[in-house]
Amino acid sequence: MLIARVIGTLVSTQKEPTIEGLRLLVCQPLNAEGEKVGAAVIAADAVGAGVGEVILFATGSSARQTVATQNRPVDAVVMAIVDHWEVAGKTKYRKSDD
Amino acid sequence: MLIARVIGTLVSTQKEPTIEGLRLLVCQPLNAEGEKVGAAVIAADAVGAGVGEVILFATGSSARQTVATQNRPVDAVVMAIVDHWEVAGKTKYRKSDD
Amino acid sequence: MLIARVIGTLVSTQKEPTIEGLRLLVCQPLNAEGEKVGAAVIAADAVGAGVGEVILFATGSSARQTVATQNRPVDAVVMAIVDHWEVAGKTKYRKSDD
Amino acid sequence: MLIARVIGTLVSTQKEPTIEGLRLLVCQPLNAEGEKVGAAVIAADAVGAGVGEVILFATGSSARQTVATQNRPVDAVVMAIVDHWEVAGKTKYRKSDD
Amino acid sequence: MLIARVIGTLVSTQKEPTIEGLRLLVCQPLNAEGEKVGAAVIAADAVGAGVGEVILFATGSSARQTVATQNRPVDAVVMAIVDHWEVAGKTKYRKSDD
Structure with missing residues (x-):
């Protein structure tokens, strides 16, 4: 998965x-x-x-392993909202500080 | 999925x-x-x-999750025509203005 | 899919x-x-x-959706020979001119 | 698979x-x-x-071929901890020296 | 598939x-x-x-289409040893000359 920030929405x-x-x-x-x-x-x-939240998204066939996306032509899905992550013991992001 | 503009056609x-x-x-x-x-x-x-329209395309096995592409050796499919999208509250594209 | 030119062969x-x-x-x-x-x-x-022809190839699991490649450890397949394609109304390639 | 070092954790x-x-x-x-x-x-x-260990991770649908990840929207999985690897007869990494 | 040279081994x-x-x-x-x-x-x-041989490897779900890798969390498999390949009529590699 990759970390990303939701920066907008798209309508079709x-x-x-x-x-x-x-x-x-x-x-x-x-x-x-x-x-x-x-x-x-x-x-x-x-x-x-x-919009504005930091999330995890999964791609490929794994993006269809949710109730919302099963059997649909979707190759990327937001499957988690990030609370916090740390690298080498240092917090790099914390939702409550965002 | 990725946003793309349809810039042409290909015949085989x-x-x-x-x-x-x-x-x-x-x-x-x-x-x-x-x-x-x-x-x-x-x-x-x-x-x-x-041609000229802005669309979304999906890749990989997800590209075979449409009636048109099921069980076919196709790894990319146009599955939506974009009306508009916005980033940080600003409209970046609107089909009616295109 | 991606457009490619067949530039050679490989034997194993x-x-x-x-x-x-x-x-x-x-x-x-x-x-x-x-x-x-x-x-x-x-x-x-x-x-x-x-060799020399311009083709389309598909990758990933889609590369196994042909009779030739089904259930085989193959992640790329040539599934079409290109006749011509055009971009913005201009022909970029035509097999008969190649 | 790719070699990677686990540099941190993420909570959702x-x-x-x-x-x-x-x-x-x-x-x-x-x-x-x-x-x-x-x-x-x-x-x-x-x-x-x-955290700190050198591992192998697999991506795509292969990431769902473990008991922990089966049928889940997960596109990357740590499936091995690396003991050592060598290139051209020279050890490039050894866990016990890390 | 991609051509690669086996440059080493990894143990876990x-x-x-x-x-x-x-x-x-x-x-x-x-x-x-x-x-x-x-x-x-x-x-x-x-x-x-x-080690030292030139091979082909396949990635993604195609990497699980061998007896050795079926249903395993493996996203890349060596599925052929290359004898030779040529580009534009010129031999670029020949195993017997390697």
Whole structure:
């Protein structure tokens, strides 16, 4: 999985019927220091994540292992909201400080 | 999924029988600012997208989760046409303004 | 899928029994302008492609969705020979001109 | 698989119910010389790896082939702790020297 | 698939029980000219490849399509030893000359 910040939302009316009702989030991947890395990915939301939150997303067939995304043409899913992470004993992010 | 603009079409006569009838679109991936990023991908069309439109495409096994692409040797599918997306409260793209 | 030119062939005697009989092609990916991009990939041939031809190849589990490659440890397959593609109304490649 | 060093841990309370109980590790990929390469990946732990240890992780659908991760939206798993590796007859890493 | 040279071996004692007995090879990917490209990958051996040999490896779910790797958390497998390949009619590698 990759850490990312939800930076926005995307809306589509004309789409595969099976993805009806899925929220689509614009996710900016972050490295372990919390810095932006690479281009944004659009992921389906499986956990009720909001804009501004730091989340984990899974890609590939693993993105279809949630109730929200099963058997749907979705290759990225937000499957966790991050509380905190630490590297070498130092907290790099804490949701309550965000 | 990645955002992309459909910039062209591709035609093949000699091909796997199972992909007969699929429209193949030349898709230029875009970042969250709507700028080109990376090389073009050829994706099968599952939603009737046209050249010039901004779309979402899914890759990998997820690209086979549409009626059009099921059990076919296709690793990228256009599964939604984008209406609009916004980042940090600012609209970055709106189809009606395009 | 990615566009590529078949630039060569590869031969292996000692291999997984299940890939016996598969032709292995050296494929150089191309961007939408027809320029080389990235390193060569070795793909199994499912359509009778020859050296010099411009083709499409699919990767991942989708590469096993052909009669030639089913249930085999193959992660890239040539599944179409390209006739032509165009970008923004201009032909970028036409097989008959190649 | 890629070699990585476990450099930290990540905690999430609000998440897909199916990933309840999984330990999430911050993994920094290493090249064959043991040098850092690319951004950190968050992987589920299937072998009881600790912070500071050098491990192997698998990605994609292969990440779901452990008891800990089966049918879960997890795209990276730590599936081995590295004892040692060598390149061209020279030991590049040995756990007991770490 | 990608061409690679087996440059070393890796040993792990504490690991997922299902990968017991698999040989793990350090593989350096090569481009069509035989030059190193990208970081090393650790692949399971399905063909009895030795250090120094030039091989093909497959990744993703395709890496589990061998007897040695079926249903195991393995995302890369050596599935062929390369005899020779040629590009534009010129031999780029021949095992007997190696």
